[in-house]
Amino acid sequence: MSTSTTGAAAPKAVSGPLNFIDDRLGSTTFFRRNMKKVFPDHWSFMLGEIALYSFIILLLTGTFLTLWFQPSMHEVVYEGSYTKLNGVKMSEAYASTLHISFDVRGGLLMRQMHHWAAILFMIAIVVHMLRVFFTGAYRKPRELNWLIGIGLFTLGMVEGLFGYSLPDDLLSGTGLRITQGVAESIPVVGTYLYMFLFGGEFPHGTNGEIIPRLFTLHVLLIPGIILALVTAHMMIMWHQKHTQMPGPGRTNDNVVGYPFYPVFMAKTGAYFLFTFGVIALLATFAQINPIWLFGPYDPGAISAGSQPDWYMGVLEGSLRIMPNWETTAFGHTISWNVLVPALGPLGIIFTGAALWPFIEQWVTGDKRWHHTVERPRNAPVRTGVGMAAVTFYGMLWLAGGNDVIAEKFHVSLFATTWFFRFAVFIGPVLAYIITKRICLGLQRSDAATMHHGVEAGVIIMSPEGGFSEKHEPANEQERAVILSKENRTPALPATEKDGIPAPGSKGPLGHLRARLHRYWAIDDIPVEAHDDHHEAEEVEEGKSGRKELTH
Amino acid sequence: MSDNNLGSNEPMEPGDAAHARNQSPKRVIGTPEQGGRLLATAESEPAPHGAGAELDEAAAKRAERIVALFFLLAALGSVGFIAAYVWSGQQGPNGMHGIEDARASNYALGVAMTVAMLAMAIGVTIWVRRLMTSKQIVQQRGPLRSDEETRAEFEAAFLEGAGDSAVTKRPLLRRTLLLAAAPLGLAPLVLLRDLGPLPEKRLRHTFWGPAVTEAKKHGKQGVRLVVDGAPTQALKVSDFATPGSMITVLPEGIEESHHALNEIAKAVTILINVPADKFKPVKGRENWHVGGIVAYSKICTHVGCPAALYEQTTHHILCPCHQSTFDATDGAKVIFGPAARPLPQLPLSVDKEGYLIATDDFPEPIGPSFWERG
Structure with missing residues (x-):
C-alpha cells in the first residue's frame, strides 16, 4: 500500500500489517478515504470528548474494582486493617469495598478515579448537550444523535445510582430505601415492582438479592447498552461529519479544519491523557465517597446532610419541595407527593428535549440540512427555552441541597423550601424573558457592528473640540461570524396557489403552528452587510442609541 | 478607514490576520482590541506555528x-x-x-x-x-440523502422481494406468523415472575405484631422494648425518665427473627419522652403513652428514610432526607415537608416489673404509601 503522495514507500512494519488486513478486508479503501477526514476545531467540540474518555476510564477502573469486589449481602464480621470497624457486622459487599480501599494497592486510587470519572462523565454529557442545544447542532440531519445523547444521559443516571448503591454503606442504603419508597408510590404495580426488585422486602429480600442484581446491571447490562449507543453516536457523527462554527470560507456545504491523521488524532489522544490525568489528580487529592466514615448500612440509622451524587440532585430536590399531597379513594392510595416529583420534572425535561428538534421543525417549517451551527443569539426563542430549562433543572437541583443552604446561610429550612416551591416556576419564566432580551440585544449589537463597525479605541478630536471614537469595519472573521445569521421573516406560506390554505395551517393545530411560527421570528433584528461604511459618529439613528445598552 | 484590506471571501490565512492587525491604528490601553471580542477568532489558527507554514x-x-x-x-x-x-x-x-x-x-x-x-x-x-505541518483543509459535504433513482430502485426491489416471498399474497401465512411471534415475545417475561414474592400483606405488618402475640401467649401483656444496638437490654420506664430524650428501639427478640434485617427495617421505632404538660394524646389513644413516653415508627411516611432527628425544644421529629417534620406532642402529625401522613404510633404500656412494653402492632402500615394501602 502507498501511504504517501510523494511515492516514498511506507516502512515494512507499517505496510506489512496493513497489507495483511487489506488483503482480507479491503480496508485500505476505507483508511484512504477517511485518514484525512476533516475535524473542525472549536473549544466547545471537546466537551463530548470528555464524556467519551471518562467513559473509557470508567470501564478500565471499573474492571479493576470487579476483581476484588464481592457483590454479596451475606453478613460478615469485619476483621481487617481498618481497625475502627473491627468486630462490626456488615455485608460482604461493604467489607470487600473496605478491603479494596485499605488492603489492595492502588485500590483506593481506582475507587476514587471510578467515582470521579462517573461525576465527570455526567457533567460532560450535560455540558455537551447544552452546547448542542444552544447552537442548534441537533437540527436536521442530527436528530438521531440528539436522541441517542438523551438516552445516554438517562442511562448514565441509572448506572450511577446503581453504582453508588453497591458498596452497601449507610449512604447507599439510604439511596436504595428512597428508591424503594419511589417504587411503592407507582400506582397499581408499585408494590409488585418493589418486591420484584428487592426479591422480597427491603433491604435483604429473600436471600440478599438486591446487591448482586444491581451489580449485574451495573457492570454488564447498562454499560453494554451505553457502549453500543456511544459507538452508534460516534459512527453517526463520523458519517455525517461534525458541524462547524461559522467563519470565513465556511459554508453549509463544506468542512474546514485539520485532518484526522495526524493532527486530530494527536490532539484527541492528548485530550484523553489530559482527562485521565485530571481524574487521577482528583482521585489523589480530593477524597470522594469515603464509605468507611459512613459505616455499613443500618436501616435505623441516617446521617444529616445526606446528599446523593450531583446528577441525582434534581430528583432529590423535587422530592423535597413537593407539597404533601396524597389521595385515598376506593381503597387505593396515590402518593402525588412522591409520584409527581419522581416522574414529573425529569419527564418534562427528557421528553421536552427529545421532542424539541421536531417541535422546532414543525414551528419553523425548516426541513433543510444544517451543518453550520447557529449562534445562540440568532435563535432567541430556542435560547430562551433552553435557559428556562436550565433554570428549572438548576432550581430543583439547588433545592436538593436546601438543608445545606439553610445551614450555611443561616436561613430557615422551611423558608428555603418555600422559596424553591415558587422559584421553580417563576425562575424559568424570568430566565426565558431575560435570555430572549439579551439575545435580541446582541442581535442589535451585531447589526450595529455591521452598520457602523467596531470601536477602534482611537479618539478623534474634531476641529470644534468634540471628542469621538473612530469606528472601523469589523475584520473578516468577525464579519463572517456575524453574517452567518439568517434573517427571519415571520410569515408561513399560509396559502397555496389560488388562495387555498396550505394543508398545515388549517384547524386549531394549524392556527397554533402559524402563531408559533410568527412568534419564533417576530422580533428578529435583521443583520446585513453594509458595503458603504459610514462613520458611526455621523449617524444618529435610533438603533445606535439602543446599541449602547447591549454592550 | 481606507486602509482596510478585508472583505474578501477567501479563507483567511493566519498571516493575514497579523498583517491586518499591524496596519490598524494603535489601540488605546483599556479599549477593546479590534476583532478580539468574538468567540470565534481563536479557532482560525489552532496550530498557528506549525500549520502549513515553513518551520523555523x-x-x-x-x-x-x-x-x-x-x-x-x-x-x-x-x-x-x-x-x-x-x-x-x-x-x-x-x-x-x-x-x-x-x-x-x-x-x-x-x-x-x-x-x-x-x-x-x-x-x-x-x-x-x-x-506538525499539516495544512488546514476544506472538504465538501456530499448530500446525505440517497438520490431519487436509488430510492426508486430500492423500493422496486423491496416490493419485488415481498411479492416473491408470497407474504403479500398469502394472508394465512402472514397472520399465523404474527400469532406465532406474539407469545414468543411474551414467554420470556414470565421468567421474571420469580424475581420476588407477591406483596400480599407484607407491607401491613411489622415484627411488633407477632412479637406481641408471642408474648401474650406466655401470659405477658406485651413485648418489651430493647434499644437498637443493645438487643439484650430491655428498657424500663425508669431508664428513660429524662423528658426531652429520644432513642431508637426494637421489639425484643427481633435479632433472632427470620430475615432480621428486613424486620428491623420495618419495626424500627423511636421512643420519645415528651414532657407531660406538652403532651396531647390523640383521641382514642389516651392510654398509648406512659407518662409522656410515646413511640412512633422511625420510617418516614414520605419515602422511608429514618426520621432520626429530634428537636428537644420544639418537640419536632425531622427526617433528614427530605425534611418532613412531625410534631411529637400531637400524634406525630405532619407540620411541614412532603410527607402526607403522621408517623404511625405504637401503643405503649408498662408491665408489672416496670418494663416498657408494646401492647400491639402499629395500627396502620408503616413507611411510604402504596397503591393497596387504602
Missing part, C-alpha cells in the same frame, strides 16, 4: 527538545508509579495495612500517575502546535 528549524529544534523533556517526565512518572506500588507493599505483612498506609500509597501512586498522564498530554499538545 531552530524553533522547531527547541520545540522538539521541550516535547522530549515532557515525554521523559512522563516516563519518569510511569517508573515512579511502579516504584510507588512496590513501596506500598513494604509496609504491612500482606502489603498495605490500614488507613495511614492507604493514604500515603494513594498519594504516591496518584501523583505518579497524574505526572505520567499530564506530562505526556502536554508533550503531545506542544508537538501538535509547534511541529
Whole structure:
C-alpha cells in the first residue's frame, strides 16, 4: 500500500500489517478515504470528548474494582486493617469495598478515579448537550444523535445510582430505601415492582438479592447498552461529519479544519491523557465517597446532610419541595407527593428535549440540512427555552441541597423550601424573558457592528473640540461570524396557489403552528452587510442609541 | 478607514490576520482590541506555528527538545508509579495495612500517575502546535440523502422481494406468523415472575405484631422494648425518665427473627419522652403513652428514610432526607415537608416489673404509601 503522495514507500512494519488486513478486508479503501477526514476545531467540540474518555476510564477502573469486589449481602464480621470497624457486622459487599480501599494497592486510587470519572462523565454529557442545544447542532440531519445523547444521559443516571448503591454503606442504603419508597408510590404495580426488585422486602429480600442484581446491571447490562449507543453516536457523527462554527470560507456545504491523521488524532489522544490525568489528580487529592466514615448500612440509622451524587440532585430536590399531597379513594392510595416529583420534572425535561428538534421543525417549517451551527443569539426563542430549562433543572437541583443552604446561610429550612416551591416556576419564566432580551440585544449589537463597525479605541478630536471614537469595519472573521445569521421573516406560506390554505395551517393545530411560527421570528433584528461604511459618529439613528445598552 | 484590506471571501490565512492587525491604528490601553471580542477568532489558527507554514528549524529544534523533556517526565512518572506500588507493599505483612498506609500509597501512586498522564498530554499538545505541518483543509459535504433513482430502485426491489416471498399474497401465512411471534415475545417475561414474592400483606405488618402475640401467649401483656444496638437490654420506664430524650428501639427478640434485617427495617421505632404538660394524646389513644413516653415508627411516611432527628425544644421529629417534620406532642402529625401522613404510633404500656412494653402492632402500615394501602 502507498501511504504517501510523494511515492516514498511506507516502512515494512507499517505496510506489512496493513497489507495483511487489506488483503482480507479491503480496508485500505476505507483508511484512504477517511485518514484525512476533516475535524473542525472549536473549544466547545471537546466537551463530548470528555464524556467519551471518562467513559473509557470508567470501564478500565471499573474492571479493576470487579476483581476484588464481592457483590454479596451475606453478613460478615469485619476483621481487617481498618481497625475502627473491627468486630462490626456488615455485608460482604461493604467489607470487600473496605478491603479494596485499605488492603489492595492502588485500590483506593481506582475507587476514587471510578467515582470521579462517573461525576465527570455526567457533567460532560450535560455540558455537551447544552452546547448542542444552544447552537442548534441537533437540527436536521442530527436528530438521531440528539436522541441517542438523551438516552445516554438517562442511562448514565441509572448506572450511577446503581453504582453508588453497591458498596452497601449507610449512604447507599439510604439511596436504595428512597428508591424503594419511589417504587411503592407507582400506582397499581408499585408494590409488585418493589418486591420484584428487592426479591422480597427491603433491604435483604429473600436471600440478599438486591446487591448482586444491581451489580449485574451495573457492570454488564447498562454499560453494554451505553457502549453500543456511544459507538452508534460516534459512527453517526463520523458519517455525517461534525458541524462547524461559522467563519470565513465556511459554508453549509463544506468542512474546514485539520485532518484526522495526524493532527486530530494527536490532539484527541492528548485530550484523553489530559482527562485521565485530571481524574487521577482528583482521585489523589480530593477524597470522594469515603464509605468507611459512613459505616455499613443500618436501616435505623441516617446521617444529616445526606446528599446523593450531583446528577441525582434534581430528583432529590423535587422530592423535597413537593407539597404533601396524597389521595385515598376506593381503597387505593396515590402518593402525588412522591409520584409527581419522581416522574414529573425529569419527564418534562427528557421528553421536552427529545421532542424539541421536531417541535422546532414543525414551528419553523425548516426541513433543510444544517451543518453550520447557529449562534445562540440568532435563535432567541430556542435560547430562551433552553435557559428556562436550565433554570428549572438548576432550581430543583439547588433545592436538593436546601438543608445545606439553610445551614450555611443561616436561613430557615422551611423558608428555603418555600422559596424553591415558587422559584421553580417563576425562575424559568424570568430566565426565558431575560435570555430572549439579551439575545435580541446582541442581535442589535451585531447589526450595529455591521452598520457602523467596531470601536477602534482611537479618539478623534474634531476641529470644534468634540471628542469621538473612530469606528472601523469589523475584520473578516468577525464579519463572517456575524453574517452567518439568517434573517427571519415571520410569515408561513399560509396559502397555496389560488388562495387555498396550505394543508398545515388549517384547524386549531394549524392556527397554533402559524402563531408559533410568527412568534419564533417576530422580533428578529435583521443583520446585513453594509458595503458603504459610514462613520458611526455621523449617524444618529435610533438603533445606535439602543446599541449602547447591549454592550 | 481606507486602509482596510478585508472583505474578501477567501479563507483567511493566519498571516493575514497579523498583517491586518499591524496596519490598524494603535489601540488605546483599556479599549477593546479590534476583532478580539468574538468567540470565534481563536479557532482560525489552532496550530498557528506549525500549520502549513515553513518551520523555523531552530524553533522547531527547541520545540522538539521541550516535547522530549515532557515525554521523559512522563516516563519518569510511569517508573515512579511502579516504584510507588512496590513501596506500598513494604509496609504491612500482606502489603498495605490500614488507613495511614492507604493514604500515603494513594498519594504516591496518584501523583505518579497524574505526572505520567499530564506530562505526556502536554508533550503531545506542544508537538501538535509547534511541529506538525499539516495544512488546514476544506472538504465538501456530499448530500446525505440517497438520490431519487436509488430510492426508486430500492423500493422496486423491496416490493419485488415481498411479492416473491408470497407474504403479500398469502394472508394465512402472514397472520399465523404474527400469532406465532406474539407469545414468543411474551414467554420470556414470565421468567421474571420469580424475581420476588407477591406483596400480599407484607407491607401491613411489622415484627411488633407477632412479637406481641408471642408474648401474650406466655401470659405477658406485651413485648418489651430493647434499644437498637443493645438487643439484650430491655428498657424500663425508669431508664428513660429524662423528658426531652429520644432513642431508637426494637421489639425484643427481633435479632433472632427470620430475615432480621428486613424486620428491623420495618419495626424500627423511636421512643420519645415528651414532657407531660406538652403532651396531647390523640383521641382514642389516651392510654398509648406512659407518662409522656410515646413511640412512633422511625420510617418516614414520605419515602422511608429514618426520621432520626429530634428537636428537644420544639418537640419536632425531622427526617433528614427530605425534611418532613412531625410534631411529637400531637400524634406525630405532619407540620411541614412532603410527607402526607403522621408517623404511625405504637401503643405503649408498662408491665408489672416496670418494663416498657408494646401492647400491639402499629395500627396502620408503616413507611411510604402504596397503591393497596387504602
